Amino acid sequence: xxxxxKYNSKSSNMTGAEMLVQCLADLxxxxxxGYPGGAVLPIYDAIFKQNQVRHILVRHEQGAVHAAExxxxxxxxxxxxxxxxxxxxxxxxTGLTDAMMDxxxxxxxxxxxxxxxxxxxxxxxxxxxxxxxPCTKHNYLVRxxxxxxxxxxxxxxxxxAGRPGPVVVDLPKDIVMSEGKYDKAGSSFNNSKHLSYNPQxxxxxxxxxxxxxxxxxxxxxxxxxxxxxxNSGPEASVLLRELAHKTGFPITNTLMxxxxxxxxDSQFLGMLGMHGTYEANMAMAECDVMxxxxxxxxxxxxxxxxxxxxxxxxxxxxxxxxxxNKNVSVDVPIIGDSVRIISAMLEAWKTQGNKPNMSRSSPxxxxxxxxxxRECLYYKQSDEVIKPQYAIQRLHELTKNKDVYFTTEVGxxxxxxAQYLRFDEPNRWMTSGGLGTMGYGFPAAMGVxxxxxxxxxxxxxxxxxxxxxxxxxxxxxxxxxxxxxFLLNNEYMGMVRQWQELFHGGRYSESYMDSLxxxxxxxxxxxxxxxxxxxxxxxxxxxxxxxxxxGPVIADILVDKETNVYPMIPSGAAHYEMKLGPDHGESEESxxxxxxxx
Amino acid sequence: xxxxxxxxxxxxLVENExxxxxxxxxxxxxxxxxxESLTVAEVDVVENLSRVNLVTTGSPMIIEQIKNQLDRLVPxxxxxxxxxxxxxxxxELALIKVVSIGEKRVESLRIADIFRAHVVxxxxxxxxxxxxxxPSKIDAFVRLMEPLGLTxxxxxxxxxxxxxxRSL
Numbered sequence: 001x002x003x004x005x006k007y008n009s010k011s012s013n014m015t016g017a018e019m020l021v022q023c024l025a026d027l028x029x030x031x032x033x034g035y036p037g038g039a040v041l042p043i044y045d046a047i048f049k050q051n052q053v054r055h056i057l058v059r060h061e062q063g064a065v066h067a068a069e070x071x072x073x074x075x076x077x078x079x080x081x082x083x084x085x086x087x088x089x090x091x092x093x094t095g096l097t098d099a100m101m102d103x104x105x106x107x108x109x110x111x112x113x114x115x116x117x118x119x120x121x122x123x124x125x126x127x128x129x130x131x132x133x134p135c136t137k138h139n140y141l142v143r144x145x146x147x148x149x150x151x152x153x154x155x156x157x158x159x160x161a162g163r164p165g166p167v168v169v170d171l172p173k174d175i176v177m178s179e180g181k182y183d184k185a186g187s188s189f190n191n192s193k194h195l196s197y198n199p200q201x202x203x204x205x206x207x208x209x210x211x212x213x214x215x216x217x218x219x220x221x222x223x224x225x226x227x228x229x230x231n232s233g234p235e236a237s238v239l240l241r242e243l244a245h246k247t248g249f250p251i252t253n254t255l256m257x258x259x260x261x262x263x264x265d266s267q268f269l270g271m272l273g274m275h276g277t278y279e280a281n282m283a284m285a286e287c288d289v290m291x292x293x294x295x296x297x298x299x300x301x302x303x304x305x306x307x308x309x310x311x312x313x314x315x316x317x318x319x320x321x322x323x324x325n326k327n328v329s330v331d332v333p334i335i336g337d338s339v340r341i342i343s344a345m346l347e348a349w350k351t352q353g354n355k356p357n358m359s360r361s362s363p364x365x366x367x368x369x370x371x372x373x374r375e376c377l378y379y380k381q382s383d384e385v386i387k388p389q390y391a392i393q394r395l396h397e398l399t400k401n402k403d404v405y406f407t408t409e410v411g412x413x414x415x416x417x418a419q420y421l422r423f424d425e426p427n428r429w430m431t432s433g434g435l436g437t438m439g440y441g442f443p444a445a446m447g448v449x450x451x452x453x454x455x456x457x458x459x460x461x462x463x464x465x466x467x468x469x470x471x472x473x474x475x476x477x478x479x480x481x482x483x484x485x486f487l488l489n490n491e492y493m494g495m496v497r498q499w500q501e502l503f504h505g506g507r508y509s510e511s512y513m514d515s516l517x518x519x520x521x522x523x524x525x526x527x528x529x530x531x532x533x534x535x536x537x538x539x540x541x542x543x544x545x546x547x548x549x550x551g552p553v554i555a556d557i558l559v560d561k562e563t564n565v566y567p568m569i570p571s572g573a574a575h576y577e578m579k580l581g582p583d584h585g586e587s588e589e590s591x592x593x594x595x596x597x598x
Numbered sequence: 599x600x601x602x603x604x605x606x607x608x609x610x611l612v613e614n615e616x617x618x619x620x621x622x623x624x625x626x627x628x629x630x631x632x633x634e635s636l637t638v639a640e641v642d643v644v645e646n647l648s649r650v651n652l653v654t655t656g657s658p659m660i661i662e663q664i665k666n667q668l669d670r671l672v673p674x675x676x677x678x679x680x681x682x683x684x685x686x687x688x689x690e691l692a693l694i695k696v697v698s699i700g701e702k703r704v705e706s707l708r709i710a711d712i713f714r715a716h717v718v719x720x721x722x723x724x725x726x727x728x729x730x731x732x733p734s735k736i737d738a739f740v741r742l743m744e745p746l747g748l749t750x751x752x753x754x755x756x757x758x759x760x761x762x763x764r765s766l
Contacts, residue, residue: 134628138672196675322666
């Protein structure tokens with residue numbers, strides 16, 4: 001019997017490795033990001049013998065997880081990772097933690113030493129389930145080939161159900177080498193109810209009516225929405241738009257929620273939080289009814305907790321009950337999926353014959369317009385040096401009509417990207433929010449590009465972050481992934497330097513990037529294209545050339561070295577105490593109070 | 599936030615699989631919650647379930663967090679905050695060793711009788727008492743044994759259950 005016929009027969013003996021790969025294919029997995037090693041050799045052998053599942057070879061396991069995150073966040077599907085035991089597993093920990101914090105559905109398959117060697121300090125052995133327990137939603141050690149497929153199916157269900165997250169399946173080498181029966185029809189593909197994990201999807205109607213009652217009476221309402229809208233699927237964004245228009249409420253998004261509501265809509269106040277807009281933070285501070293959907297009152301959003309929006313009636317809708325009443329005590333908790341919650345809100349709003357109760361001529365909107373008129377994102381343009389804000393603005397202008405996806409690293413460039421790129425659709429913006437992982441964006445962009453081979457994928461990067469993961473340029477070349485790196489190069493760890501300037505007396509301890517490579521030559525050494533802009537007049541030309549290049553590009557944009565990100569809620573300050581910065585005539589004096597806060 | 603610190607007893611039904619206790623304990627350690635007492639044993643062989651009883655302290659917001667965080671663990675079937683749900687019984691078993699002779703020895707036996715503690719081991723100069731009761735009763739017994747030659751205590755931690763016909 002040929003191998004193909006063997007796979008297609010309804011029930012047959014296969015090795016665990018063959019079962020695993022077939023199971024992935026049957027679950028609809030088309031791509032796995034991974035790196036081989038001793039404990040997973042049988043799995044790589046099974047991958048070699050088939051063509052249903054594509055394997056993308058990365059250059060470091062952390063990159064594999066971030067790539068899977070980019071794949072997952074741009075498609076809504078589960079991202080899949082395959083790494084070996086020991087160092088392969090430990091190298092994936094940063095990516096798993098990142099996915100945990102930002103609720104990204106990932107299944108990470110890790111090799112393990114054979115079961116009889118577990119606990120003996122075998123070569124490349126690590127207690128993977130022990131190490132990854134706190135940084136995964138759940139993890140499994142497969143102890144028998146008979147439960148292998150069931151475990152894989154379970155892992156995909158857990159990764160996706162409720163609040164998504166990463167799941168590790170640890171696979172001892174003897175298990176994937178032993179033979180078992182693969183029976184697609186007989187396994188639980190049509191998921192019957194899970195025994196212990198069944199998140200609440202439908203919101204409680206009485207909570208919805210309490211929320212609607214408050215929303216009807218609101219004089220100074222605000223919608224505050226986050227990544228939960230995006231995780232709920234594109235329908236949630238459509239519904240959110242309708243809710244905003246039907247109520248007339250102003251709306252702000254978290255860093256993770258950008259794109260869930262169109263930035264071009266006049267009701268959009270921009271991002272909120274530490275580097276959010278002045279109008280968004282002031283509206284949060286002074287609102288009387290706050291409607292939070294799919295966000296979690298992160299410390300970057302609230303600022304000093306005891307001064308956070310003290311006068312407002314708070315409605316908090318989330319799929320994860322543990323997100324509610326964690327940092328901020330709320331008046332109306334609603335548990336459920338965003339799509340179901342917003343639908344229920346809309347229905348209740350409409351059946352009661354409500355018109356938008358927030359017209360643009362209301363006192364509340366007038367107040368908001370006054371805050372808006374401060375133009376908090378204004379900056380002083382220069383003819384000589386490239387302002388980083390200008391570079392991002394031009395990048396937005398020259399790509400806004402294209403099919404484009406953006407990822408970022410972590411730091412100043414990330415905040416400028418969040419402020420000046422404007423998203424009208426969900427799933428177009430991938431950034432490391434919760435964990436703040438430098439080196440996220442470049443591999444994430446690879447994953448996005450794999451999922452969207454014909455789209456423009458741009459990693460807005462800083463030079464310090466990029467150097468943490470630069471080896472993945474080799475992956476891009478091998479798999480012909482034309483990712484563009486838009487590198488805001490200021491030769492500093494910019495955000496570290498900014499905090500040292502503001503909170504540590506300007507002592508720039510170890511934040512200067514000495515001995516930087518020539519990024520143009522670096523790109524060329526991998527066979528990619530390198531471009532450089534050193535004057536404002538070069539920026540457009542470089543961007544257009546970058547877009548027009550077929551393969552990967554590093555565009556080295558030499559920006560003003562000591563520009564700070566504004567507006568800013570200084571760490572430890574209340575969210576209404578925003579600093580607009582020197583371009584608004586404010587001083588940049590350092591404040592000692594912020595030193596102790598993160 | 600100066601919220602009142604409360605003491606809560608919770609019962610958690612978990613799937614009896616390797617590492618499940620590590621998940622529960624890791625959650626408490628990782629998030630800085632208190633554990634005053636924790637017991638665990640298999641209670642349902644057919645369904646393969648274990649019951650964890652735990653006593654914890656925290657502000658009302660923290661207690662709510664603990665319950666929700668426990669509920670979020672995949673192998674957790676149900677979490678019940680017995681203190682919040684109303685009336686429940688709470689029992690603990692203790693073994694208490696008292697080493698003494700003469701008057702003290704007689705006195706320890708007399709008090710044990712009052713507390714309905716049983717003697718489970720006896721030599722000329724020592725007793726091991728077994729007693730079951732509320733933790734506060736055990737505390738009281740231990741306090742009385744201290745001057746009478748108390749040398750060792752072993753306590754199981756709290757086991758608890760709702761009163762009446764309601765079940766977990």
